Amino acid sequence: MSTIGIGQAAILGIVEGVTEFLPVSSTGHLKITEGLMGIPVDDKAVVAFTAVIQVGAIAAVLVYFFKDIVRIMSAWGRGLVNREERYHHDYKFAWWVIYATIPIVVVGLAAKPLIESTLASLWVVAGSLIVGSGLMWAADQMGRHKRGEDDTGLKDAMLVGCSQILALLFPGFSRSGATMSTGLILDLERVAATRLSFFLGIPALTGAGLYELKDAVGAGVDTLPLVVGTLVSFAVAYASIAWLLKFVAKHSFNAFVIYRIAIAVLLFGLLGTGVLTA
Numbered sequence: 110m111s112t113i114g115i116g117q118a119a120i121l122g123i124v125e126g127v128t129e130f131l132p133v134s135s136t137g138h139l140k141i142t143e144g145l146m147g148i149p150v151d152d153k154a155v156v157a158f159t160a161v162i163q164v165g166a167i168a169a170v171l172v173y174f175f176k177d178i179v180r181i182m183s184a185w186g187r188g189l190v191n192r193e194e195r196y197h198h199d200y201k202f203a204w205w206v207i208y209a210t211i212p213i214v215v216v217g218l219a220a221k222p223l224i225e226s227t228l229a230s231l232w233v234v235a236g237s238l239i240v241g242s243g244l245m246w247a248a249d250q251m252g253r254h255k256r257g258e259d260d261t262g263l264k265d266a267m268l269v270g271c272s273q274i275l276a277l278l279f280p281g282f283s284r285s286g287a288t289m290s291t292g293l294i295l296d297l298e299r300v301a302a303t304r305l306s307f308f309l310g311i312p313a314l315t316g317a318g319l320y321e322l323k324d325a326v327g328a329g330v331d332t333l334p335l336v337v338g339t340l341v342s343f344a345v346a347y348a349s350i351a352w353l354l355k356f357v358a359k360h361s362f363n364a365f366v367i368y369r370i371a372i373a374v375l376l377f378g379l380l381g382t383g384v385l386t387a
Contacts, residue, residue: 115334117146123342132286137238208267210270214313249363255296289303303353
């Protein structure tokens with residue numbers, strides 16, 4: 110019997126779409142939502158389901174940044190056969206994304222049992238929300254916001270890419286929050302840091318979703334809830350991406366910091382009073 114129903118899948122799709130690219134932790138919000146709906150957060154089928162519906166959000170990135178992706182991949186293809194094209198920033202950037210994805214793949218495969226058990230606790234989520242908020246606030250204060258997207262290099266991509274591991278190991282930390290904060294510490298402009306976060310998330314999250322697909326179906330999640338959750342997350346994520354890029358162009362990340370702390374306090378309270386179980 111399926112662990113997740115169609116209605117629950119739609120709700121989780123909305124939560125995923127809204128939070129995947131906002132620096133508030135999609136994993137944390139999904140786990141809180143699952144807990145409130147009585148869905149066991151450490152169930153293998155549930156863990157796999159949440160990874161699969163992320164593909165819908167990633168598809169939204171592919172559509173939203175389609176022209177950029179085509180430009181980068183075209184430059185990469187030309188560079189593979191033409192040495193002169195290899196000096197182009199887009200060609201180098203394509204390789205940087207590949208290199209920067211390797212660390213999270215290695216850690217993800219090695220730590221998979223731990224990620225799906227001990228680290229799936231809502232206590233970990235609550236603590237990670239607090240710690241991640243501190244990092245975001247400090248990064249926004251430290252960063253000089255003077256470097257654009259064309260100023261990024263391999264070092265930037267690798268450091269931002271490796272920061273994704275924090276969110277992988279500590280749900281609640283936020284992949285977007287970790288990557289954007291790292292970009293700000295490296296003095297990237299807020300929009301440049303946000304766009305870099307998007308591009309680096311494409312291979313990592315797509316790979317995770319496809320890897321978990323067989324486990325989601327095999328563990329008891331019906332195909333229809335998976336489809337519903339994925340489609341809903343796509344539509345909502347597309348709108349979320351458009352809003353976020355406009356927001357960070359004119360505002361700091363302080364609003365997200367305050368929101369994360371409020372959610373963490375609420376979660377600690379729900380866990381402490383027994384309304385939610387870890």
